Amino acid sequence: MGEKCTSGRPLSLIRMELSQNALRQTFRSRTSVTVQPEPTDADCIARVRQGDRAAFDTLVVRYQDRLSTTLTRLMGSADDALDIAQDAFVQAFTKLDSFQQNSAFYTWLYRIAFNLAMSHARKRRPVSIMHTDDRTCTIEPASTESSPDDLLQQSERAAQVHAAIQQLPEEHRVVVVLRELEGCDYQQIADILDIPVGTVRSRLFRARTQLKEKLATMVE
Template sequence: MSDDQRLIDQALGGDAAAFGLLVHKYQQRLFNTLVHLAGCREEAEDLMQDAFVQAFVKLDSFRGQSSFYTWLYRIAFNLTISLRRKRRLENSHEHAPIVPANEPLDDRQDASEHLELREQADQVHMALGALAEDRRDILILRDIEGFSYEQIAEILDLPIGTVRSRIHRARLDMRNQLTGIWQENSAD
């Protein structure tokens, strides 16, 4: 029995602290992903809290066919989709910008290296933000979160072949976006 399953069983038995340990274990990882998906830290925090509340309420429906994090991520992903639908209705198809997470500065890097890395990160975030939502989501799942093709298929409820082709197309789109950004910057 995995540590997560033991904590789930304890939580189902009334031990709220056990669920708190699951929250502590996964909150930072889920938050980082939701920042990319939602486009801002405040919405990511709200989505994360809602996801954990729903996970707690629906904990008895967790069947263990996937990891707890995959199940939790699916809840958070569905909440993100609902938020996007609501946002689309309110803002008539405006896309939220991608807000890069603040990363700690490595003391070993000098200022110019840090500036160059920051510019590259900003360009990647800009290119990612310019992708269609479904392509951005699948790249985040695979390349940022590191989910397997099988896990992505489960989360998005898609056949594995569809996942593979969407990732391929999303990477091509990302390459085209970055090429355009780099050509624009070199012309300046």
């Protein structure tokens, strides 16, 4: 006969149940580690304000590529954009206590970055023409069925658009980049630039009109 405990149940069955319970507990522990949600911007900000400076790294990793790309499109220089992005993060960190969280963190961050970019641009006239490499010529995705001639035409067209954008007045260039290239809505642009939504609409209308005129001249 097999060994039994005082309850009359086989010890082998009890051992099996204990082993299964241990496996379930281990699985739950591992699952709880792997499915932890990403901290929100608000969570990171709260932790930084409590003294956890490393929490700001999460915000940097989350937004550095997007911010640098936007600034490159705006300024025409990837190197300058990287410098401005780094300065913007430094300012955001040092001024974090003043952030009232009335808008999204990235909106506030972009506002800092754009102010720095505009200040930088005023010191370095004329504005350089944007490089038209694969990283920036992305206004319209190329069709997978496009012929080499079609791809060349799309690339040339993208280069013309970017060059025309760089020739716009500063206040018009900013709204075009944010709206047409970054996909920001009118309210987000207004928050970033700290101007009324109506001003965003009027500047964008004038910018689009100027772009059409410049592009028409380029293709003549």
